[in-house]
Amino acid sequence: TEASNLSTALRRSSAVRGDWGEVALRNILELAGMNAHADFKEQASTDTGRPDVIVNLPGNGVIPIDAKATAKHYLEALETEEGPQREAFFEQHAKALRGRVTELTRKEYWSSFGDRAQFVVMFVPSEALISSAFDRDPGLHEWAMDRRVIIASPASLIGLLRTVALTWQQVQFAEQAQEIVDTARLFYSRMATWSGHFAKVGTELNQASEAYNAAVNSWETRVLPQARRLEEMQVADNTSAQLKDLPNVDLALKEPTVPDDDE
Numbered sequence: 001t002e003a004s005n006l007s008t009a010l011r012r013s014s015a016v017r018g019d020w021g022e023v024a025l026r027n028i029l030e031l032a033g034m035n036a037h038a039d040f041k042e043q044a045s046t047d048t049g050r051p052d053v054i055v056n057l058p059g060n061g062v063i064p065i066d067a068k069a070t071a072k073h074y075l076e077a078l079e080t081e082e083g084p085q086r087e088a089f090f091e092q093h094a095k096a097l098r099g100r101v102t103e104l105t106r107k108e109y110w111s112s113f114g115d116r117a118q119f120v121v122m123f124v125p126s127e128a129l130i131s132s133a134f135d136r137d138p139g140l141h142e143w144a145m146d147r148r149v150i151i152a153s154p155a156s157l158i159g160l161l162r163t164v165a166l167t168w169q170q171v172q173f174a175e176q177a178q179e180i181v182d183t184a185r186l187f188y189s190r191m192a193t194w195s196g197h198f199a200k201v202g203t204e205l206n207q208a209s210e211a212y213n214a215a216v217n218s219w220e221t222r223v224l225p226q227a228r229r230l231e232e233m234q235v236a237d238n239t240s241a242q243l244k245d246l247p248n249v250d251l252a253l254k255e256p257t258v259p260d261d262d263e
Contacts, residue, residue: 021067022052024125028154029053032161039168051109051120055164058171063164064109065121065157068100074129094136097124097151098143105147119148121160127153209249216246 026042034040040055051064073096077089101122110117122144124130130153134140144151152160227243 021069021123021125024154025052025065025067025123025157028123028158029161032158033165034161039165052123055161057164058167060116062113062117063119063121063160064113064117065123065152066104066109067123067125068097068104069125069129070096070100071126071129072096074132077132090132091136093129094133094140097129097133098137098140101140101144101147101149101151104149110148119145119150121150121152121157123152123157125154127155213248216248219246 029036029040034055036042040053042053043050052067053065055063055065057063070093073089073093077086077093080086080089104120104122107120109120130151141151224243231243
């Protein structure tokens with residue numbers, strides 16, 4: 001059972017007891033699909049202390065999380081036979097958990113983040129520890145929430161963190177969609193500029209064609225007759241140069257068209 005596994009794990013060494021909550025918290029962060037440094041920070045110092053983890057929320061919000069492996073009296077109850085003393089240990093366990101909430105309340109982690117943090121999560125890495133305390137102290141959860149502390153078990157915390165991870169995914173999708181829209185708008189703007197340049201080239205080519213044909217017409221009607229007269233006078237007999245015919249140019253440029261919206 002979870003209770004026996006918990007008892008066995010916490011008896012191993014003080015190091016195991018100290019790290020158990022933090023290791024369990026890290027495992028849940030990974031299971032929820034959270035990325036270190038991007039989605040959360042570990043052991044980040046604040047003006048009022050150092051929560052185990054600070055989870056980043058879209059919109060610059062944060063959720064401070066503190067792992068609390070409060071199990072001393074719970075283990076004593078497991079080692080005691082059924083009776084008043086066993087129940088007394090369970091009562092002490094519930095009281096100890098309430099005391100942990102009070103400690104977190106006094107730290108006021110949220111005050112270090114202004115409006116960015118609305119509450120702090122107290123992570124208890126065992127469903128058995130929480131259910132035992134809630135059985136003896138049914139008002140504990142609501143009492144803690146009134147003090148801006150949410151008591152979270154592994155199951156409830158992974159649900160919360162997966163919701164946060166999903167929200168981050170939605171934000172990233174929205175940012176990517178906006179980037180696509182921005183890129184498309186920029187591309188369209190550049191295409192419009194390019195089409196304007198290209199249209200100008202066509203206009204100038206037509207103008208050049210018209211100027212060339214006007215020059216040819218002037219050549220044929222005003223210059224060439226005089227040149228022929230010089231040939232008749234044998235002025236060009238001692239040269240190999242010959243007058244060339246100048247053809248008219250009809251470029252017949254095709255104007256690019258833009259499809260109608262309904263095509």
